[in-house]
Amino acid sequence: xxxERRMSTRTRKVxxxxxxxxxxxxxxxQVRQLLLGLKLWKTIxxxxxxxxxxxxxxxxxxxxxxxxxxxSPIFFSAFKFYxxxxxxIVYIQKKQLKGTxxxxxxxxxxxxxxxxxxTFLELLHEASLESLPPHVPTYxxxxxxxxxxxxxxxxxxxxxxxxxxxxxxxxMRFCSIRCQHIHDDTRCMKFVA
Amino acid sequence: MSxxxxxxxxxxxxKAGHGGDRDPEVTIPNCLYRPLxxxxxxxxxxxxxxxxxxxxxxxxxxxxxxxxxxLQRDIWAHLFSSLLHVAPSSSSLLLTEPLFTLPSIQxxxxxxxxxxxxFKSLFVADSPSLVHLYEASRRPDGLVSKAQCSLVVDxxxxxxxxxxxxxxxxxxxxxxxxxxGGKALTNYLKELVSYRAINVMxxxxxxxxxxxxxxxxxxxxxxxxxxxxxxxxxxQLRCTYVLPDGVTYTKGFVKDPDAAxxxxxxxxxxxxxxxxxxxxxxxxxxxxERKDRKRIDLTKNEFDLTNERFLVPEMIFQPADLGxxxxxxxxxxxxxxxxxxxxxxxxxxxxxxxxxxxxxxPRFSERLQMELRPLVPDDYQVKITTQEDPILGVxxxxxxxxxxxxxxxxxxxxxxxxxxxxxRCRKRFFH
Numbered sequence: 001x002x003x004e005r006r007m008s009t010r011t012r013k014v015x016x017x018x019x020x021x022x023x024x025x026x027x028x029x030q031v032r033q034l035l036l037g038l039k040l041w042k043t044i045x046x047x048x049x050x051x052x053x054x055x056x057x058x059x060x061x062x063x064x065x066x067x068x069x070x071x072s073p074i075f076f077s078a079f080k081f082y083x084x085x086x087x088x089i090v091y092i093q094k095k096q097l098k099g100t101x102x103x104x105x106x107x108x109x110x111x112x113x114x115x116x117x118x119t120f121l122e123l124l125h126e127a128s129l130e131s132l133p134p135h136v137p138t139y140x141x142x143x144x145x146x147x148x149x150x151x152x153x154x155x156x157x158x159x160x161x162x163x164x165x166x167x168x169x170x171x172m173r174f175c176s177i178r179c180q181h182i183h184d185d186t187r188c189m190k191f192v193a
Numbered sequence: 194m195s196x197x198x199x200x201x202x203x204x205x206x207x208k209a210g211h212g213g214d215r216d217p218e219v220t221i222p223n224c225l226y227r228p229l230x231x232x233x234x235x236x237x238x239x240x241x242x243x244x245x246x247x248x249x250x251x252x253x254x255x256x257x258x259x260x261x262x263x264l265q266r267d268i269w270a271h272l273f274s275s276l277l278h279v280a281p282s283s284s285s286l287l288l289t290e291p292l293f294t295l296p297s298i299q300x301x302x303x304x305x306x307x308x309x310x311x312f313k314s315l316f317v318a319d320s321p322s323l324v325h326l327y328e329a330s331r332r333p334d335g336l337v338s339k340a341q342c343s344l345v346v347d348x349x350x351x352x353x354x355x356x357x358x359x360x361x362x363x364x365x366x367x368x369x370x371x372x373x374g375g376k377a378l379t380n381y382l383k384e385l386v387s388y389r390a391i392n393v394m395x396x397x398x399x400x401x402x403x404x405x406x407x408x409x410x411x412x413x414x415x416x417x418x419x420x421x422x423x424x425x426x427x428x429q430l431r432c433t434y435v436l437p438d439g440v441t442y443t444k445g446f447v448k449d450p451d452a453a454x455x456x457x458x459x460x461x462x463x464x465x466x467x468x469x470x471x472x473x474x475x476x477x478x479x480x481x482e483r484k485d486r487k488r489i490d491l492t493k494n495e496f497d498l499t500n501e502r503f504l505v506p507e508m509i510f511q512p513a514d515l516g517x518x519x520x521x522x523x524x525x526x527x528x529x530x531x532x533x534x535x536x537x538x539x540x541x542x543x544x545x546x547x548x549x550x551x552x553x554x555p556r557f558s559e560r561l562q563m564e565l566r567p568l569v570p571d572d573y574q575v576k577i578t579t580q581e582d583p584i585l586g587v588x589x590x591x592x593x594x595x596x597x598x599x600x601x602x603x604x605x606x607x608x609x610x611x612x613x614x615x616x617r618c619r620k621r622f623f624h
Contacts, residue, residue: 118260119255119260120255120256120258120260123258123260123295123297123298124295126297127295127296127297135366137293137365137366137368138293139293139295142292142293142354142365142368142369142370143369143370143372143519144355144369144370144371144519144520144524144525144528145519145520145528146518146519146520147512147513147518147519147520147521147524148520148524150513152511152513152514153414153511153514154514155504155514158388158389159389159500160385160389160421160499160500160501160504161418161421161422161500162415162418186388187388
């Protein structure tokens with residue numbers, strides 16, 4: 001009796017959460033099977049002595065709180081009641097999803113995102129400067145553009161002097177065997193130049 | 194007459210003062226920083242006596258444009274109340290804004306000025322026209338003021354602009370921009386030093402200092418590279434920078450300041466040939482040098498710079514060498530001039546004004562002249578003017594404009610802003 005009462009108070013507390021777990025039909029069939037097992041166990045129970053009863057109870061409690069929660073609808077009485085109850089539970093659960101707490105958190109996150117400093121590139125993208133007619137000078141059109149000659153000097157990526165050789169793996173430049181070893185040991189294959 | 198606050202809100206430094214003065218009252222870095230010793234972010238102050246080792250940084254300006262208005266509000270509030278001691282509600286503001294500021298950023302700036310600080314009125318100027326104004330007023334007989342036309346090359350913290358100015362207005366369709374400035378150079382130097390010597394990726398302030406003290410623009414890169422390769426005393430370019438240890442000194446310094454200036458003696462182009470006796474000396478020096486190097490490895494709080502000293506500023510002239518697909522400064526200037534009317538070309542080439550902190554590298558203008566000459570048609574003269582203080586050039590122009598009698602009439606007042614909104618008010622500034 002003591003046991004039963006405690007379970008029922010818990011049931012009231014966890015019923016909405018439990019309903020979420022039971023929402024799918026698969027779960028429900030599982031529960032039915034479990035409940036059948038429980039019924040069987042209940043019939044055998046009186047024949048067991050008290051010590052074993054206590055042990056099994058603790059086992060049961062320890063096994064999984066969730067399992068206990070799953071069994072709890074039986075205390076409401078049986079399947080039919082549970083099926084009726086199910087609708088109610090889902091309704092309660094839906095109501096809580098719509099509850100105020102979640103909504104404010106979401107709204108707050110949205111507001112934070114709106115307020116947070118955005119990067120320059122985001123702002124640039126937002127301004128959609130490409131859509132302006134070509135005679136309007138904009139940030140994008142003021143960029144100087146690529147150099148007229150494609151020739152470039154090559155410096156050793158290790159020591160900075162003229163780099164005559166290129167790494168066969170990654171294409172970075174180096175000037176001597178010594179620098180090649182340093183290059184291989186440190187930053188080879190990190191970038192593809 | 195009411196008080197005018199002139200504010201040159203740069204990405205690296207804020208220059209602020211009262212209109213009509215010659216120099217800004219306050220020059221502070223435009224950032225909040227948190228040294229290792231502190232838990233909170235601190236406001237920058239003009240006299241930085243603190244240990245800035247590994248200080249974390251927060252900047253309101255990204256790529257030259259005001260992005261984080263909350264941070265900027267904090268810095269400005271500190272600036273107006275504790276450093277300048279002005280009441281915004283009874284003063285006007287002259288604010289500089291980079292070219293091609295996006296409308297959304299302009300709106301945010303207006304909100305900041307009028308709604309958060311309640312300034313009485315606002316005038317937004319762009320830096321090239323202010324520099325032109327200052328230079329024209331300094332030399333009333335010069336070509337800049339007679340032709341009312343100049344080419345302002347502003348090489349600042351976030352980017353570099355070549356902007357033709359005509360009749361005090363920036364010719365905005367001809368402006369060309371390189372996305373390279375002092376910040377990129379500092380980061381590049383940081384990367385080089387971290388790879389070759391000591392990890393300094395967190396030491397922005399220190400590497401800034403190294404860059405300012407040791408970097409220079411090479412006039413002959415291949416020759417300087419050869420010198421930098423030499424060992425011992427022959428290498429006139431090697432220089433040692435001592436990092437702060439936090440105990441005896443909290444600021445880094447150049448170990449031998451005379452050695453830092455030695456590159457200036459390399460002008461003649463011929464390499465000094467050491468005689469026989471000198472060679473012996475050199476060998477002894479070499480031995481000493483080796484001892485030195487050992488010591489350096491043990492203490493680990495200083496590093497040598499050789500070719501980094503001139504390869505870092507080299508970036509501005511040849512970004513392609515580093516894999517950036519952008520033209521160099523000389524080509525940038527030529528493209529800016531070519532976008533203008535042909536009548537202006539000769540005048541523009543003859544009145545190039547250099548401004549911005551990154552032009553402070555020694556021999557910057559000589560190198561630019563050297564690079565520019567072959568690109569410019571023979572019948573045009575190339576004349577590059579440097580400002581006496583390139584960092585403050587824009588601010589001085591602003592101060593001059595703020596003290597002109599019709600400044601008040603050019604401003605947008607708070608009432609107008611409230612009536613018309615940001616976008617309509619902006620039309621008055623013709624940007």
